[in-house]
Amino acid sequence: MLDQRPLQRQGKTSAPALDGAILKGGDAPGDELPTDAAAIVCDNVSKGFDGVPVLLGITISCRPGSVNVLAGENGAGKSTLFKIISGQIAPDGGSLSIFGQRVRRFTPRHSQQLGVSIIPQELASLPDMAVWENLFIGRELCAGPGMLRRQEMIRQAGRLLADFGVDVDPNAPMRSLNIAEAQMIEIIKATTRDARIVLMDEPSSSLSRTETERLFQVIRQLRAKGVCVLYVSHRLEEIEAIADTVSILRDGRLVRSAPAAEMTERQIITEMVGRDLQAFFPNRPALTSGATVLDVEGLRLDEAGPSVSFSVRRGEILGLGGLVGAGRSEMLEALFGIRRANGRVLLDGQPLCLGRPSESIRRGVAFVPEDRKRAGVLTSMSVLDNTTLPQLFHMTRIGGVVLNDLRERRALDILGRMLVRYSGLGQKVANLSGGNQQKVALSRWFAACEPRLLLLDEPTRGIDVGARSEIYQFIDELAARGLAIVLASSDMLELINLSHRVLVMRGGAVMGELAKDELQQERILRLAMGKGDHVNV
Amino acid sequence: MSMSEQLTRNVASSAPSSALEKQGATHRRQDVARFLLRYSLPLVLLLFVVGLGLSNRTFFTFSNFRVILLEVSPIAFLAVGETMVILTGGIDLSVGAIVGLSGVVAALIAQNDGAWAATFAVVGGVAVGGLVGATTGFLVSVAKVPPFVASLGAATTALGFGYVFSEGRPISGLSDQFLAVSGGIGPVPIPIAAMVIVIALAWLALTRTMFGMHVYAVGGNPQAARVAGVKIRKIRFLVYTISGLLGGLSGVTLCSRATAGIITTGSGYELNAIAAAVIGGVSLMGGRGSVLGAVLGFMILGVVGNGMNILNISPFYQLIIKGVIIVGAVFTDSYLNQERE
Numbered sequence: 001m002l003d004q005r006p007l008q009r010q011g012k013t014s015a016p017a018l019d020g021a022i023l024k025g026g027d028a029p030g031d032e033l034p035t036d037a038a039a040i041v042c043d044n045v046s047k048g049f050d051g052v053p054v055l056l057g058i059t060i061s062c063r064p065g066s067v068n069v070l071a072g073e074n075g076a077g078k079s080t081l082f083k084i085i086s087g088q089i090a091p092d093g094g095s096l097s098i099f100g101q102r103v104r105r106f107t108p109r110h111s112q113q114l115g116v117s118i119i120p121q122e123l124a125s126l127p128d129m130a131v132w133e134n135l136f137i138g139r140e141l142c143a144g145p146g147m148l149r150r151q152e153m154i155r156q157a158g159r160l161l162a163d164f165g166v167d168v169d170p171n172a173p174m175r176s177l178n179i180a181e182a183q184m185i186e187i188i189k190a191t192t193r194d195a196r197i198v199l200m201d202e203p204s205s206s207l208s209r210t211e212t213e214r215l216f217q218v219i220r221q222l223r224a225k226g227v228c229v230l231y232v233s234h235r236l237e238e239i240e241a242i243a244d245t246v247s248i249l250r251d252g253r254l255v256r257s258a259p260a261a262e263m264t265e266r267q268i269i270t271e272m273v274g275r276d277l278q279a280f281f282p283n284r285p286a287l288t289s290g291a292t293v294l295d296v297e298g299l300r301l302d303e304a305g306p307s308v309s310f311s312v313r314r315g316e317i318l319g320l321g322g323l324v325g326a327g328r329s330e331m332l333e334a335l336f337g338i339r340r341a342n343g344r345v346l347l348d349g350q351p352l353c354l355g356r357p358s359e360s361i362r363r364g365v366a367f368v369p370e371d372r373k374r375a376g377v378l379t380s381m382s383v384l385d386n387t388t389l390p391q392l393f394h395m396t397r398i399g400g401v402v403l404n405d406l407r408e409r410r411a412l413d414i415l416g417r418m419l420v421r422y423s424g425l426g427q428k429v430a431n432l433s434g435g436n437q438q439k440v441a442l443s444r445w446f447a448a449c450e451p452r453l454l455l456l457d458e459p460t461r462g463i464d465v466g467a468r469s470e471i472y473q474f475i476d477e478l479a480a481r482g483l484a485i486v487l488a489s490s491d492m493l494e495l496i497n498l499s500h501r502v503l504v505m506r507g508g509a510v511m512g513e514l515a516k517d518e519l520q521q522e523r524i525l526r527l528a529m530g531k532g533d534h535v536n537v
Numbered sequence: 538m539s540m541s542e543q544l545t546r547n548v549a550s551s552a553p554s555s556a557l558e559k560q561g562a563t564h565r566r567q568d569v570a571r572f573l574l575r576y577s578l579p580l581v582l583l584l585f586v587v588g589l590g591l592s593n594r595t596f597f598t599f600s601n602f603r604v605i606l607l608e609v610s611p612i613a614f615l616a617v618g619e620t621m622v623i624l625t626g627g628i629d630l631s632v633g634a635i636v637g638l639s640g641v642v643a644a645l646i647a648q649n650d651g652a653w654a655a656t657f658a659v660v661g662g663v664a665v666g667g668l669v670g671a672t673t674g675f676l677v678s679v680a681k682v683p684p685f686v687a688s689l690g691a692a693t694t695a696l697g698f699g700y701v702f703s704e705g706r707p708i709s710g711l712s713d714q715f716l717a718v719s720g721g722i723g724p725v726p727i728p729i730a731a732m733v734i735v736i737a738l739a740w741l742a743l744t745r746t747m748f749g750m751h752v753y754a755v756g757g758n759p760q761a762a763r764v765a766g767v768k769i770r771k772i773r774f775l776v777y778t779i780s781g782l783l784g785g786l787s788g789v790t791l792c793s794r795a796t797a798g799i800i801t802t803g804s805g806y807e808l809n810a811i812a813a814a815v816i817g818g819v820s821l822m823g824g825r826g827s828v829l830g831a832v833l834g835f836m837i838l839g840v841v842g843n844g845m846n847i848l849n850i851s852p853f854y855q856l857i858i859k860g861v862i863i864v865g866a867v868f869t870d871s872y873l874n875q876e877r878e
Contacts, residue, residue, distance in 0.1 A: 338763055358766040361765075362766075374758065375764045378754055378757045378758050378765070379757070379758070380753075380757035380758065380825060381754065381757055385750060389754060389762075389766075389767070390765040392747050392750060393747065396746070396747050400747040402745055402747060444765070
């Protein structure tokens with residue numbers, strides 16, 4: 001279907017002067033690449049954020065003309081490694097060499113000059129500009145100083161689109177493209193720059209099967225040209241389809257790096273999750289059967305989407321497992337009322353009105369969202385204001401006059417119980433560490449009264465180990481006191497060790513339910529990856 | 538801002554050692570410099586007051602202070618409303634037009650004699666302002682029209698109505714009772730008393746009530762505020778309505794002082810009100826600032842204007858100096874903020 005050498009053909013037909021702008025080395029790319037040198041060599045690379053290590057001594061090397069898959073759970077450090085290689089951030093320690101050249105300046109521009117091109121997870125297109133403009137932004141073809149050669153660029157853009165099999169008019173506004181098409185535009189942009197190393201961060205997440213096939217064809221062509229491809233994926237079938245080597249990251253360490261042929265699917269899964277944090281978790285007493293607190297029936301986020309039904313009892317921690325984009329956050333947001341949804345939701349037997357967060361709060365629903373800085377706390381406000389904001393109505397006189405003494409007392413009390421470390425109630429939350437911010441995001445639902453239902457979305461993402469275990473302790477105490485808790489987590493051990501029961505989601509639907517004695521990482525992952533729940537992995 | 542500073546109190550002093558190390562002389566000098574920068578506005582105001590007082594006899598008189606306060610009062614009302622709007626991350630460009638429209642409406646009613654007519658004139662003028670504000674508030678909160686556009690549209694429409702009602706002419710021949718609205722209770726003119734009350738109420742509302750905290754939350758981060766249960770639409774609607782009501786109050790008092798309702802009265806006032814708020818440290822991004830800051834802002838503009846008048850500086854030069862003050866104040870503020878981060 002595709003021309004075997006579409007890029008080369010394109011290079012020949014365009015004027016030689018333009019050739020370099022779009023496809024340097026189109027004719028004989030292999031000659032330019034030093035075949036003996038590895039394309040990427042990371043030597044003992046490490047990186048931390050706010051004192052939390054994210055990468056620990058990564059040593060890895062990738063050859064030109066190979067496809068290297070990086071696998072690992074969320075937060076394993078894959079994206080951070082990509083950011084270092086693409087020059088967005090500098091490592092704290094270790095060294096990075098690209099084609100034998102030690103990288104000392106970590107800027108995106110510099111790494112582009114070295115031939116690194118990245119397809120980001122989030123699309124960085126300009127929606128109000130045309131497709132051809134998006135393809136040529138930053139490397140416009142010019143006639144004379146600043147004069148654009150519009151017709152030539154449109155012509156070349158049309159040819160590129162045809163080469164990649166994307167049926168889109170180059171003059172169409174970027175906004176009119178669907179996500180898959182926009183993703184293909186990003187891929188074209190990245191691979192046709194003078195790229196010798198292409199980084200792809202879950203590029204197939206929004207592509208359909210046929211589009212993914214096309215992407216794989218492009219990747220194979222790039223490999224044939226001697227390009228080194230680094231590919232992050234969660235999908236096991238993709239690893240089988242294109243990987244030459246597989247490297248597995250876990251908790252910031254490289255645990256395995258081997259030719260793909262030498263690893264079985266099972267090994268990959270085991271390496272991704274296997275670690276021991278058991279000691280971390282409190283000894284959870286068995287659940288005594290309590291009354292149903294939350295009863296969800298036929299909850300739908302959009303008309304065409306799947307519907308979800310489940311219930312949570314008093315003192316129960318219901319885990320939600322799944323990969324990124326499985327629809328867990330969306331469901332929690334819908335339950336809390338900040339996302340449109342319909343369906344029947346009963347709280348303590350009474351219908352809960354969806355779509356009204358302030359109403360949900362009064363009924364006793366508490367929500368700690370995934371994105372702490374954007375939704376969990378108000379970084380511009382003080383510790384006191386943050387801690388008392390959601391339940392402020394319990395601390396006011398008639399006319400909404402805030403009872404400040406009471407407010408301070410309550411805040412001091414809960415912050416003390418949560419072991420939050422701060423310098424004063426007036427301190428801005430922006431100046432707290434991530435772990436303490438998260439504790440504030442949790443504390444604020446307990447300042448004036450105990451909620452009935454607690455929705456937790458990735459409650460320990462990106463926070464240090466100490467704060468993490470304190471939060472686990474607190475969650476456990478809450479459940480023991482009879483609070484119903486829904487916990488969405490991508491951290492397998494957290495999910496398995498805190499939950500009484502786990503629902504595994506994929507594409508907005510519940511793929512399966514695992515009881516406490518069935519909770520195994522492999523089973524959760526298989527369900528999450530849509531492989532069905534076979535015990536013999 | 539002021540509230541949180543009052544509350545800063547060591548609960549669990551986390552890093553006292555690093556604080557102790559900062560005892561060196563260089564640090565002290567830096568601290569002094571930072572203090573001067575931080576309080577540059579009140580200091581500039583103080584310098585101005587002292588300088589003017591020393592160089593000119595008329596400045597330090599009771600009647601001159603009354604003149605200054607009376608002069609700033611129309612802007613003061615607007616600046617208080619504007620502060621609330623800006624704190625939510627919005628902007629209200631309609632208040633200048635509201636001043637004109639509510640003045641015209643009040644004047645039309647006040648052409649009738651009697652205490653009742655005068656009362657209706659005041660209430661009617663303020664209510665018209667509130668109506669325009671509520672319209673802007675509805676457009677912003679429910680219809681999701683950007684505040685800049687919504688309030689600009691409201692301003693233009695309000696001006697149009699004002700011209701229609703007044704047929705483009707000043708409305709004069711107002712009753713004595715209505716003119717008494719800008720008179721005095723003893724030595725204190727009513728507009729000044731009203732200004733003090735409005736400032737006090739606004740300060741209380743923003744620092745001591747749930748409404749105030751929600752205003753800061755909406756401006757600080759609407760998404761996070763929503764998760765915390767803040768009714769964002771209600772808060773947005775309310776601040777524009779309050780801003781409109783205060784615009785009406787400003788228009789009514791000005792109309793009474795001018796003894797006529799003139800639609801063009803408030804033209805450009807919205808920009809002065811925004812300038813006052815911004816000089817006083819209210820962030821145009823929302824979520825940061827205080828009413829007291831805005832008070833400082835319009836007092837600086839008022840005192841500097843008055844002083845330059847006394848010193849016989851041409852109004853043309855006054856504009857240049859005013860422009861420099863606005864930019865200088867905001868520059869200092871953003872410089873300090875950058876340093877903190």
